[in-house]
Amino acid sequence: MKSSVIVFPGSNCDRDICVALEKMQFKNQKIWHKETSLPKSDLIVIPGGFSYGDYLRSGAIAGKSLIIREVIKAANAGCLVLGICNGFQILTETGLLKGTLLRNKNLKFINRDVNIKVTNNKTNFSSDYKLEQVLKINIAHNEGNYFTDKNNLEILKKENLIAFKYCDEKGNITEESNPNGAIENIAGIYNLKKNILGMMPHPERMIDKTISNTDGINLFSSLLNH
Amino acid sequence: MKITNKIIENHGLKKEEYKNIQKLLKRDPNFLELGIFSAMWNEHCSYKSSRVHLKNLPTQGKHVIQGPGENAGVIDIGDDDAIVFKIESHNHPSFIEPYQGAATGVGGILRDVFTMGARPIALLNSIHFGSPTHPKTKNLLNGVVSGIGGYGNCIGIPTVAGETKFHETYNENILVNAMAVGHTKKNKIFYSKAKGIGKSVVYVGSKTGRDGIHGASMASAEFDENSEEKKPTVQVGDPFTEKLLLEACLELMKDDSIIAIQDMGAAGLTSSSVEMASKGDLGIELNLEKVPCRENNMTPYEMMLSESQERMLIILEDGKEQHARKIFQKWDLNFVVIGKTTNSKNLVLKYDNNIEGEIPIDALASKAPIYNRKWVKKKVSKNKFDFKKLKKIKLEDALLKILSSPNHSNKSWITNQYDQMVMCDTVQRSGSDAAIIRIHNKDKAIAVSVDSSANYCKSFPSTGGKQIVCENWRNLIAVGAKPVAITNCLNFGNPENEKIMGEFAECIQGIKEACEFLDYPVVSGNVSFYNGTNNKNIYPTPVIGGVGIIEKLSRPINHNLKKIKSSLILIGKTFGHLGQSCFLKENYSIIEGMPPEINLVNEKNNGETILNLIKKNLVLSAHDISSGGLIIALSEMSMSSKIGVKIEKPKMLRNLNEYFFGEDQGRYVIEIDQKNLVEVEKFLKTNNIYYDNLGITQPKYFEIEGEMKLDINDLFKINEQWYNNY
Numbered sequence: 001m002k003s004s005v006i007v008f009p010g011s012n013c014d015r016d017i018c019v020a021l022e023k024m025q026f027k028n029q030k031i032w033h034k035e036t037s038l039p040k041s042d043l044i045v046i047p048g049g050f051s052y053g054d055y056l057r058s059g060a061i062a063g064k065s066l067i068i069r070e071v072i073k074a075a076n077a078g079c080l081v082l083g084i085c086n087g088f089q090i091l092t093e094t095g096l097l098k099g100t101l102l103r104n105k106n107l108k109f110i111n112r113d114v115n116i117k118v119t120n121n122k123t124n125f126s127s128d129y130k131l132e133q134v135l136k137i138n139i140a141h142n143e144g145n146y147f148t149d150k151n152n153l154e155i156l157k158k159e160n161l162i163a164f165k166y167c168d169e170k171g172n173i174t175e176e177s178n179p180n181g182a183i184e185n186i187a188g189i190y191n192l193k194k195n196i197l198g199m200m201p202h203p204e205r206m207i208d209k210t211i212s213n214t215d216g217i218n219l220f221s222s223l224l225n226h
Numbered sequence: 227m228k229i230t231n232k233i234i235e236n237h238g239l240k241k242e243e244y245k246n247i248q249k250l251l252k253r254d255p256n257f258l259e260l261g262i263f264s265a266m267w268n269e270h271c272s273y274k275s276s277r278v279h280l281k282n283l284p285t286q287g288k289h290v291i292q293g294p295g296e297n298a299g300v301i302d303i304g305d306d307d308a309i310v311f312k313i314e315s316h317n318h319p320s321f322i323e324p325y326q327g328a329a330t331g332v333g334g335i336l337r338d339v340f341t342m343g344a345r346p347i348a349l350l351n352s353i354h355f356g357s358p359t360h361p362k363t364k365n366l367l368n369g370v371v372s373g374i375g376g377y378g379n380c381i382g383i384p385t386v387a388g389e390t391k392f393h394e395t396y397n398e399n400i401l402v403n404a405m406a407v408g409h410t411k412k413n414k415i416f417y418s419k420a421k422g423i424g425k426s427v428v429y430v431g432s433k434t435g436r437d438g439i440h441g442a443s444m445a446s447a448e449f450d451e452n453s454e455e456k457k458p459t460v461q462v463g464d465p466f467t468e469k470l471l472l473e474a475c476l477e478l479m480k481d482d483s484i485i486a487i488q489d490m491g492a493a494g495l496t497s498s499s500v501e502m503a504s505k506g507d508l509g510i511e512l513n514l515e516k517v518p519c520r521e522n523n524m525t526p527y528e529m530m531l532s533e534s535q536e537r538m539l540i541i542l543e544d545g546k547e548q549h550a551r552k553i554f555q556k557w558d559l560n561f562v563v564i565g566k567t568t569n570s571k572n573l574v575l576k577y578d579n580n581i582e583g584e585i586p587i588d589a590l591a592s593k594a595p596i597y598n599r600k601w602v603k604k605k606v607s608k609n610k611f612d613f614k615k616l617k618k619i620k621l622e623d624a625l626l627k628i629l630s631s632p633n634h635s636n637k638s639w640i641t642n643q644y645d646q647m648v649m650c651d652t653v654q655r656s657g658s659d660a661a662i663i664r665i666h667n668k669d670k671a672i673a674v675s676v677d678s679s680a681n682y683c684k685s686f687p688s689t690g691g692k693q694i695v696c697e698n699w700r701n702l703i704a705v706g707a708k709p710v711a712i713t714n715c716l717n718f719g720n721p722e723n724e725k726i727m728g729e730f731a732e733c734i735q736g737i738k739e740a741c742e743f744l745d746y747p748v749v750s751g752n753v754s755f756y757n758g759t760n761n762k763n764i765y766p767t768p769v770i771g772g773v774g775i776i777e778k779l780s781r782p783i784n785h786n787l788k789k790i791k792s793s794l795i796l797i798g799k800t801f802g803h804l805g806q807s808c809f810l811k812e813n814y815s816i817i818e819g820m821p822p823e824i825n826l827v828n829e830k831n832n833g834e835t836i837l838n839l840i841k842k843n844l845v846l847s848a849h850d851i852s853s854g855g856l857i858i859a860l861s862e863m864s865m866s867s868k869i870g871v872k873i874e875k876p877k878m879l880r881n882l883n884e885y886f887f888g889e890d891q892g893r894y895v896i897e898i899d900q901k902n903l904v905e906v907e908k909f910l911k912t913n914n915i916y917y918d919n920l921g922i923t924q925p926k927y928f929e930i931e932g933e934m935k936l937d938i939n940d941l942f943k944i945n946e947q948w949y950n951n952y
């Protein structure tokens with residue numbers, strides 16, 4: 001399976017996601033933001049970081065960059081797209097995913113391991129997880145407070161587009177287990193066709209027991225097996 | 227402009243120093259030249275008061291590749307790997323503008339590390355604030371923590387360890403010390419020594435603005451009530467540009483285009499050009515009209531003294547200009563040839579071909595003033611304090627009091643604001659004795675820790691100096707690392723005061739003794755004097771940052787208890803030393819007595835034995851015993867793992883408070899699997915280690931038999947509550 005990782009100036013999780021993809025046997029390459037065409041890929045990943053310094057608004061400038069036009073084209077043609085953290089913010093800026101990411105409720109950067117629940121395991125990104133499986137995944141962001149309007153929230157629910165929800169160790173969706181104030185504890189969402197996933201938690205940080213756990217592996221293996 | 231006494235004084239130069247300048251130049255300096263002298267001769271850049279003492283520190287060792295004198299120190303960690311590291315202060319700017327001050331402190335120390343060719347892999351910090359009740363503290367604390375996080379998180383280097391302390395001595399002068407650690411290959415280390423004549427001097431990175439002009443001079447003076455007016459001298463950081471600069475520099479460093487490279491830190495373009503020329507025994511000529519400027523009509527004076535961030539000066543090999551320019555253009559960074567090396571041994575500053583200033587390089591560097599300042603020895607206090615007379619206090623009450631105090635409360639509300647995981651090599655995050663960072667793609671790691679003990683240093687500086695080195699050494703041992711070398715950040719008051727200079731001299735003496743005995747050399751460091759306001763000096767606060775090696779990453783050790791019914795052993799002898807202890811401070815508000823003595827022989831033997839036990843896979847968890855004594859160490863082990871302990875009372879009749887809260891040095895608690903107990907005890911005896919069997923681990927309760935029994939969750943809540951209520 002061929003993957004492309006888009007690298008913006010200020011991306012800083014690009015190496016981490018490349019390590020993860022290569023470890024999982026993807027044929028991976030990095031694509032610099034000034035490129036005007038994308039190689040044929042089965043998966044495009046927009047990594048975490050602070051693209052263009054997150055100046056103006058996180059993801060705003062990247063959402064208008066040269067390479068992102070190609071990403072949009074590919075996504076509309078059905079290519080799988082994964083946006084992690086800043087990548088999720090960029091995808092909402094492009095409109096490929098609905099809603100937006102506001103500043104964390106406590107107005108501070110948050111880095112810690114949180115529990116999230118798999119709320120849909122019938123997608124190309126999640127088929128190797130069990131439904132309602134609780135994962136422990138690291139988050140690291142300033143703006144992860146997902147917000148969307150009532151209409152879209154209804155659509156997300158009706159079409160089963162919510163990918164992950166913040167929860168406690170046992171899988172209960174509670175206010176205390178919501179780290180950033182995201183509406184209905186939403187940690188990640190799909191587009192209507194479910195070929196695009198945006199998520200705040202970092203699955204690439206959870207593929208190695210020496211540093212954390214292996215709860216992120218099944219996301220990549222799902223993609224491989226699709 | 228005529229150089230008046232007022233102008234000289236405003237440049238922080240003493241009358242004698244000005245006379246010296248006239249002598250070296252054989253004429254009066256012009257305004258630009260005066261500014262350059264002031265930037266190079268201030269305490270921050272010249273180390274004029276500290277140099278005579280610093281030269282006594284041990285800086286050599288079999289692992290040392292580069293000691294002090296470069297942008298950062300370099301050590302050999304086996305194979306072809308080298309670790310580059312340094313700590314630096316950004317105290318004064320952070321007090322005036324906490325967010326930017328702290329952020330640019332991080333940015334500056336990162337540049338010191340990647341200038342040497344290393345990719346930064348970890349950030350650490352030591353931050354000291356005034357009393358939590360002081361009106362400025364809360365704002366400073368929030369600003370500094372966000373600033374440290376803001377920079378490190380954005381550039382994408384994990385902030386993995388640190389310490390945060392509160393004491394009224396820092397009410398009007400906080401300390402912000404940042405340490406960076408990088409990794410490179412042994413054959414890919416870059417230095418700042420210029421070589422060759424007529425080589426291009428290239429300016430790369432951000433444009434030059436009017437920020438930070440005379441920052442280094444500000445850092446070389448005490449504060450007074452007008453310090454707020456110094457806000458414009460604080461630099462503004464841009465971690466995004468630094469990320470680009472980092473990647474561009476590392477890309478250029480892949481081949482051998484660079485002869486010398488130096489970041490523009492304190493005193494910006496001035497110190498970077500002078501240092502490179504001075505090390506290479508060359509001259510340098512700059513055409514200032516070529517300097518990329520952010521603002522219009524900047525004068526040569528402003529350009530030379532600006533401390534705008536995210537800039538570097540590079541001396542390139544002939545014929546490499548096009549290649550280098552391409553890389554920096556790719557990263558959208560300025561790349562301008564602004565001058566060349568010469569054989570004149572002068573710094574020549576031109577603007578549109580007019581010579582604006584010309585100074586012999588040695589006048590700025592090797593001939594800068596050096597002072598052997600007067601100092602007095604610390605006297606041992608004669609009034610003996612009788613600790614026996616203290617009002618009785620229950621063990622449990624004293625423990626809870628300490629755990630809920632600002633200095634001992636859980637600091638995750640700080641560390642959760644730092645990205646500790648980016649780069650995916652953080653094996654042990656904050657909260658343990660030391661952080662562990664894996665060497666990328668390898669099965670080995672380094673451990674890092676920063677430590678300070680200002681109250682010990684204040685009460686008896688030479689013991690205090692020794693103690694910090696030992697505590698830092700112990701922290702690395704406790705995670706299974708072999709300590710290799712240190713960097714130090716020496717935060718002191720006004721060196722013109724004999725007592726303060728005495729504190730400095732004696733702390734250095736203590737650091738030297740411990741480093742020599744433990745074979746733990748100093749490879750880099752920074753001195754920050756004039757920490758004080760209106761003649762009130764801070765406590766002497768040397769900060770030690772240590773790096774150790776973990777050769778095989780098979781099983782990292784930390785202080786989290788691992789299982790129920792394992793044995794707990796206290797390594798090292800307990801005398802019950804309560805002088806300068808946090809038991810007395812938190813429970814009785816008494817700050818009396820001498821700090822605990824250091825026995826370097828036991829320190830070394832205990833540490834090396836623990837390391838051997840860990841290597842033999844006989845230790846489940848380990849924790850060093852420091853402030854608060856044995857009971858605090860045990861409670862930390864319990865709280866981090868949610869596993870309880872059942873501790874027997876000491877067999878010999880003793881004062882329980884002395885036993886549990888004493889701060890005797892060279893001690894550790896280790897957790898041992900029952901089945902290995904006999905083997906471990908035998909090993910300890912063969913190695914002449916004094917130890918006590920403390921008891922066992924158990925579910926749920928933190929218990930001292932017959933004295934106290936508390937639910938760990940309650941302990942945890944008390945430990946966490948201070949900040950939530952702050």
